[in-house]
Amino acid sequence: MAETLLETPLASLHRELGGKMVPFAGYAMPVQYPAGILAEHLACRSGAALFDVSHMGQAELVGEGAAGALERLTPADVKILKPGRQKYGLLTTESGGILDDFMVANLGDRLFLVVNASRKGVDLPAIEAVLPAGVRLNRLEDRALIALQGPAAVPAVATLAPAIASLGFMGVTSTEIQGIPVLVSRSGYTGEDGVEISVPAGQAEALARALLALPGVSPAGLGARDSLRLEAGLCLYGNDIDETTSPVEANLVWTVGKRRRTEWNFPGAERVREELDNGPKRLRVGLLPEGRQPARAHTPITAGGAAAWETVGEVTSGTFGPSLNGPCAMGYVAREHAADGTALDLLVRGKPLAARVAPTPFVPHRYAR
Template sequence: MAESSETLLETPLASLHSELGGRMVPFAGYSMPVQYAAGIMQEHLHCRAAASLFDVSHMGQAELVGEGAAAALERVTPADVQALKPGRQRYGLLMTEAGGILDDFMVANLGDRLFLVVNASRKHVDLPYIQAALPAGVTLKPLPDRALVALQGPQAVAAIATLAPGIADLTFMGIGSFEIAGVKALVSRSGYTGEDGVEMSVPAEQAERFARALLALPGVQPAGLGARDSLRLEAGLCLYGNDIDETTSPVEAALTWSIGKRRRTEWNFPGAGRVREELANGAKRLRVGIKPEGRQPARGHTPIHAPGGAAIGEITSGGFGPTLNGPMAMGYVAPEHAADGTALDLMVRGKALAARVAPTPFVPHRYAR
């Protein structure tokens, strides 16, 4: 059933989206801009060429405070949180006891506390799950009164460094506090577009003033969910609910790099049994990049067959890559069909569309390492 507009939440930038001509759609319980007047293709290409501003305030933000907070968080994730140095951020997975992925998230060490960002569609699940695992003395503090905006693209850091020069000194996955246009912001050099850029957490009541100051910078234009999705797919990045979910393991999803080396010797995280077994004996399916031949894209849930043969998997994300200038997809196939270059048939509306397994990212990452 479609969500009625009455039930949708709004971000602190709702009125700004309206003013900018954003076309609003329901997403993860929020009214979010899918695109502005320029359109998804132009917004995508602008992000690759200059700098684009995204509202990601629907994401869940929280702090973990107290002695032993890092060790406590390791009760629900295989990431090595204790080795995370102050001023650094890391990608991690929240795991179920059955070895599935409850969510993917970001964790940063702010010195006196940990800062977490979880997916909008999962925050109502994630935060209680983390809370339930905490020992006495460690407190989880949700931050519903904060907005989150991402400035992404090759000119993003140079543009924002005119307002806060210190941001240029951050390297990829670095994080720090800065005053930008009179607003105190927590800034990480990260994002989900494959481009260099920053994500910035600011007080909700100052978010609109903050966003306007960024949009006034040379080369910065607003971009919506449509461009965010095509950018992350070109970058080969997973979207929770599409490419990963509670049925998917880190091994199947090709996310074992997020499991810390120490954690692979301790095996004391939820789902460790399944992960260990699949690392030793192989998973039943594997996430791969897929390039359809020709120009027609294949969308999520498209069946994948061996050429002229049986079903071997399914596409989880698919679309047209404006920078790639062609169709692209990700999906799961049986391991014997997962090697780069393997021929596939994508069953689009009952017709076989020729495709091949392709390495990801489809467009090279340009992080500031």
């Protein structure tokens, strides 16, 4: 039987704009528009690109003690988050794996959460299961989420909502855009400056049309979103992080709050502490293959050369980076092969492709600091 796909509030607009719709996390989503992935990627790097991310899960935690309740599932320091500020964090499992990555914002009277589309059916029940009396989780299923990314994004949208221009990186504010009430965060998933805009579902198309009418703004799909985030060295859940990877292995130790490292009272703390003390067996690294051929996910990573091939890891994400003008990848390798500059081979269709371990991001972040 064919899969019945959900649609976002912008589905008809995607089709009107010529979007090529594909299944993604249970939704019909545009992978690209007629301009193509390369053009959409470069438009985001040079101007502004609009992405529909309404498939993501939006929710809010309401009630006294909401931050402490959320800390039962994450090593992030949520209590330290000031009103009008947002942070990136991980939900962890009892075995020290990553249940999901998420964003949390302090809106003063409540916490606002954004979780991955493929994991919201796991994350939200897990959060509900640890809530004390007086704290409740509200699923915001009647809202859309639009990301406007690129160096021209904030100057463009600020012509419609001037308050956005004064937001710092990871700042959050409630405002209006052409009379539409929105929640705006200065954040994104491209490595560029930009905003993510939560909007009532019924007004999402009007907002998207208003944004697309701004000078220099063009639509972009999942293909460009993936190549942009990979050049920026950002993880994709299900590829680069999952329930088998720990925050230490994933090189995401910075998400573990300083206070949390003294309390050790989050799920999986024992594994995280052990790996911090003694080092993990493997680490997520950036990889730069030689030449022009990309190495895709699940490509074996080997060391020792043709004389003594030894599999030391696996690629988790790989593509041709349009801004980099060459291939780039991320993957996990045994710790002794994880130093920057280490020479490795990627077995692409059984043939070795020379590569070296390289620091990420491959393209410098340009967040508003």
